[in-house]
Amino acid sequence: MASVTGKLPAFLRRREWLLAILVLLTYFLFNAQRPDNYTFPKLLNQTRVYMVDVGFMALGMLLVLILGDIDISVAATAALSATVMGVSYRGGEGLPFWAAVLLMLLTGLACGLFNGLLVIRFKELFPMIITLSTLTLYRGIAYIILKDQSAGSFPAWYAKDLGYGSLPLMGLEVPIMLLCLLAVLPFYYLWLHRTASGRRLFAAGTNLTASRYSGLHTDRIKLTAFAMNGLFAAIGGFFLTSRTGSVKYTIGTGFEMQAIAVAVLGGASTSGGRGSVAGLLLALVLLTALKNGLMLLYNDAFILNLSVGLLLILVVLIPNLFQALADRRRILRQRMQLAK
Amino acid sequence: MKRILSLMLAAALLLSLGLAVSAEEPIKIGVVYKQTGNPFFEAAVRGFEEASQELGFEFIHNGPADSSNEGQIQIIEGFIQQEVDAIAISANDAAGVVSVLQTAMDKGIKVISWDSKVLAEGRNLNIDPSVAQNIGRVQVEEIAAQIGGEGQIAVLSAAATHDNQNTWIKYMKEELEKPEYDKIELVTVVYGDDLTDKSYQEMQGLINSYPDLKGVISPTTVGVAAAAVAIKDAGLSGKIKLTGLGLPSEMADFLADRTCEGMYLWNPIDLGYVAAYASVAMVKGEITGAAGESFEAGHLGVREISDAGDGGTFTIVGDPFRFTPENIEEWKNVY
Structure with a gap:
């Protein structure tokens, strides 16, 4: 394995190629099993279920992962933001809808900022522990606001047209919410990979201490990343709620794991410094193709979660294992040469 | 070329076969x-x-x-x-x-x-x-008979977004308005989300918050089974009466040891x-x-x-x- 990968040109060894191949494999495999129902147009329609809300959350998560941190409170942030929106709109009797949405985004931003402040203030604590506590805090506040009730009765353009509408493009029906995600991606990409402030994220993630001594305001970078993560979580919650048409404090439970899985599958490393927008998009497509196919084949909710685990093992663990083996062999060989 | 043509023909044939079958699909x-x-x-x-x-x-x-x-x-x-x-x-x-x-x-x-x-x-x-009103009524009648027509009762429901639960609880409250239930007080409705562990915790919460609690109605199969376990674990079998909608297979043991003396369900x-x-x-x-x-x-x-x-x-x-x-x-x- 090592010798094979060693001979491949650098760009072919990138994670994106592995993901792209897996996407094609998955597609053709399930398409052969279910030629009537697992087709490209139908899969495109399913992107609203598997891709968009998790996608936005993953975009935020990527920023935090690049820094070598983690935020497991994103789904709770989304739930709290959606709760604030539902309660302030109050089925048309409260604030106007645009104001409720604005309040929702601000809530997400505030949750993210609070996470960021805690992370830079308590450097001795793992962000995992910090955001574990804010996870229960944010969902707890959502529970205090809504109790066991649900809030809903949103405008039709939101709960129906945005949640379930699609636009005809090149003979295909493309979900509007997918177009929203795709519209954001180029800007996100350009900012992250092509601007100084985006590159600083990678620098800080690769070596925080070195970055600080080189004059980067690492605390401010961290704060920005966490705040943006909160904002993206709220946007994810916005799209999730457009599909459910109703908010409960439990909304989006477990989505933080999906967001992390997408970012990590896409090439982000939890130790920081690495992450790719193209990889993230491919990981989203792969998970959509895989989960939808499994759903059609097995009609079993449990198998979907299992599939994510298997994929992580296949794409992240195994290559890492091979890398570690190759490294060890290289060291052994060098030692032998030295011994001679 | 010939091979491609024959392949295409075969594909077309298969396709038309598929269409013919789909016309009579069950x-x-x-x-x-x-x-x-x-x-x-x-x-x-x-x-x-x-x-x-x-x-x-x-x-x-x-x-x-x-x-x-x-x-x-x-x-x-x-x-x-x-x-x-x-x-x-x-x-x-x-x-x-x-x-x-x-x-x-x-x-x-x-x-x-x-x-x-x-x-x-x-x-x-x-x-x-079943007629929702009956479902609400029989459970109130049952708990009233079990606690002797007097004392505090509570409802352990599934989720507040479950329409059936809300309707039954509404009819329970209506039934409790009747003069013969004047001495019964419905203290609270709690929600266990049809999750066994959450329902169990909610029941424990009821036991702790309302020391004078006499009876519990749990109109959900998950809730009533979890409540039975919680009541039994607390050593309160017979002291806090329990009824609700339960599955016979899940509740058989609790009926046998009289943690629950009567409950309802349809088939x-x-x-x-x-x-x-x-x-x-x-x-x-x-x-x-x-x-x-x-x-x-x-x-x-x-x-x-x-x-x-x-x-x-x-x-x-x-x-x-x-x-x-x-x-x-x-x-x-x-x-």
């Missing part, structure tokens, strides 16, 4: 329930199985692992993708699946809710297990059976789901459809049946 029903691994819904699925053997339709069934609304939407989208002819659902959130079910109805799919209804704008017909197999017959009648165009129509539900006879009072229509399956320590033996292996 009716396909997608069944969605609140959660997987819940014996109540497993019994309901047996009702669908019975009906499918009699009527010859196909059905697929699925429920989310976490009894979430999002999980049900995911499943419904999958059923739409598989071009089912009807969707029969017990909804986790009466409002939360309306939009997705409307897109299903736009595609010509019939939507029947059963057990826990979907709001009227998101369904063609609702199948209620979940019949519930699935009637929902299946209704779905098929609707797909065949024999009924549209309008009030005044009726359909044949196999060995359970004719069902009349009437106005549900929420803008939609409904029909019922049967009456709630009382399970006691005396008769539980003969039922515990049935469902």
